[in-house]
Amino acid sequence: MDATRLPKYSELPRLDDIGANYAWDVFGEGDELGTLNLIDSDTLRQASSLVMDGDRVNLSLPLDQPNPPLFRREPFQHTIKRIGSMWDDRLDSFFPQGSTQWDGFRHHRVREHGFYGGVRDDPATGNPRLSIHHWARSGIIGRGVLLDVAAHLDTADYDPLAERPITADELRAVASAQDVEIRHGDILCVRTGWLSAYRALDDSERAAMAEKKGDFSSAGLSADESTAQLLWDWRIAAVGADNPAVEVTPGDPAVGSLHRRLLALLGIPLGELFDFDDVATRLHGAGRSEFLFISVPLALVGGLGSPANAVALL
Template identity: 50%
Template sequence: MSEAVSARPAYRDLPLLDEGSDYRHAWEFWGKGDPLGCLNDITPQARARGLAAVRASEVVNVTLPLTLPDPPLFGRGAYTHTVFPPSKRNFVDEKVDGLFPQRSTQWDGFRHLHVPGHGFFGGVDVEPGRDLDTISVHHWAERGIITRGVLVDVSARIRPALDAAPDEPVAPVEAEELRAAVAASGVEPAPGDLLCVRTGWMAHYLEADAAERERVARRATWPGLSGSAEVAELLWDWGVAAVAADNPGVECSPGSRAAGSLHRRLLALLGMPFGELFDFETLHRRLGEAGHNDFLFVAVPLNLPGGAGSTGNAVALI
């Protein structure tokens, strides 16, 4: 794909992955082996729109420390950070062992999800450990993910239910609720924007005691977007370059067979990256004080050849 990306076809004009399914793909649109997918829409014009959203030139961190969540989720394990005493020349060295790039605030790359019978994003096959180039996350590092961010807040319904019964599933955010939240933000997403969804999960987690964090690490229940075709259609037709959320998976868990998988719909089939476990709490407060919900989003994923994901490495400029 060139820097000047042609207009996306409407979601309903995309081909179906399999006859009889409701999973549509953009593999032919982006081209086989394209490593950027929807990130192609972060054009100079999209970056300029992000720069124009900066009013106060204040930097807000939206990335968790690598030590959180603690205990780690999904059994990924904690890393070991070893700091060596000063050498004879007085330099201090260090090393990190056992680090999962997707342990904390993270990006899901296109190698993160395989579609059985079809391959990875674009319909390509990848031989991990040997092929270090095809749809690897290091391609994202070459340009960074630098564009306008739009923060939408769906926590008003979710947070009270989450606090009252954290072990119980919360109804997913369907397309109409997401559309209403975007309208309430006062910012209509434009092609190349990054949509940031605040569900309230992160606020709940950061306020939780050690016992609750232990329970969080053992369960796979959190609020989020529905995995439905309607949500995928909305995000695709807005032209969103990527979607980031303050929960562990962007989409809700548990999902439902009837709705389907948003990871498959967006990440693997449409080429729309997922950002997970982002901390939007300070950003939400500062944007509320400033009276707007758009900002410049800046992230540089790891330049990791062969990578399936990356640490978040992101800040917002408001």
């Protein structure tokens, strides 16, 4: 995909009743990948050159974290079963989006207009259209760029556990302060500091957060149109964050939903609850912000999301 030929956000068609632009025809009819199309062979070859030290850093939380689960999800049940001379695992009540994960294109709908691409039928088990298994075929692999918002906003009045929108201008400021150029096909990795703050909570505080279902507070990307415009015009392939929703929660209904703007309208995959703490420390120590990002979702036909299974190679 020639990223130089992509229309700017301002040139995309618009849904006036939603107040947002959409990119349903940009990558062709029946597209399943959205902006993952921007990770081409040249982009991948350049990303592979970022492996300098050979260090491997895990970016995924254990499957049972956060604990208790957030957003009304249930904890999974892990059973070990003996089959003859072999032993097997079984998971029940397993939510693929309960820990570090990708939201697929069936995760969020745009009212009567449908999901990404204008697909209007409801999700169904085994339905291959807009299924997460399409992303698993090649994985989400490319140049990871860490924007360490938490380090940039390291002030007494910044609390990642508070409802604090991170604006498009602030993302630009972080990129400028880190002297990093965002390139087409990048996987944008945003460290809000939420995960570090969550880890500092005691069990009762974590339980109280889970009891609030989706109404707990967290810092995150502003859900307004300027954020969508910036990420589209940056030509990123995907965005992941260390907080539960990428966007600020609970959020202002008058501003709208960044999930709707990015996933459903622009085809930009969203990754949540990534562990960027260790990789941030290592990158800061090396004076760099980029690395080879590798994530392979589950090949679950009809899946709406998947564990990320992500690592950074430095």
